Amino acid sequence: MRTGDIAPDFRLPDHEGNIRSLGDMVADGPVVLFFYPAASSPVCTAQACHFRDLGASFAALGAQRVGISTDTADRQSHFAMQRAFDYPLLSDSDATVAEQFGVRRGNWMTRFRRRRDLERRRSHAAKRGIVRRLLSVKRTTFVIDRHRVVRLKVTSERAHVHANRALDFLRYLA
Structure with missing residues (x-):
């Protein structure tokens, strides 16, 4: 998914059990959709909390924040x-939406099985690429407008970069 592409519509459960669709969310204004690898991990917690802490700034610009990961609902x-988030966290447990947006790291289960098989053979190769596994x-x-057009894409492993860049971009548009 690149800037200018039409974001695919999806329907996923949020952390409260409600089904959310991208089409319904963008009807209320721009959506800042951020993918994170794992709930409660240190960097993901910092990223999600930063989005929470800047909530008033996003609201002033009419933008909604939505987190999404492959964790269960x-x-x-x-x-x-645990962190008192005031925005929805969506569960993409089968990584279908991550695949559609082009942010999936690959078939991690296949890599896990390959690693397990290599460990059984006591190979040192199994220790490579732990982050990807x-x-x-x-x-x-992604900053997505009312027409589901991707207006901005931010990729970085630094937690605070995402909310700051999205907010700067939305301010620029206003």
């Missing part, structure tokens, strides 16, 4: 309650 619910999606943020 239960794990998302625990993460949301453990993290199912690339940390990526």
Whole structure:
């Protein structure tokens, strides 16, 4: 997915069990959709909390924040309650939406099985690429307008970059 592409519509459960669709969300204004690899991990927590802390700034610009990961809805619910998030966290447990947006790191289960088989053979090759095996999606943020057009794409492993760049871009548009 690149800037200028039409974002695919999807329907996913949020951390409260409600089904959310991108089409419904963009009807209320721009959506800042951020993918993160794992709920409650240190960098993902910092990223999600930064989006939470800048909530008033996003609201002033009419933008909605939406987090999405391959964690289960239960794990998302625990993460949301633990950190008092005021925006939806969506569960893409089968990584279908991550695949559509081009942020999936590959078939991590196949890599896990390959690693397990290599470990059984006591090969040192199994220790390579641990980040790719453990993290199912690339940390990526998309600013999507009312017509589902991707206006900005941010890719960085630094937690605070995503919310700051999205906010700067929305301010520029205003």
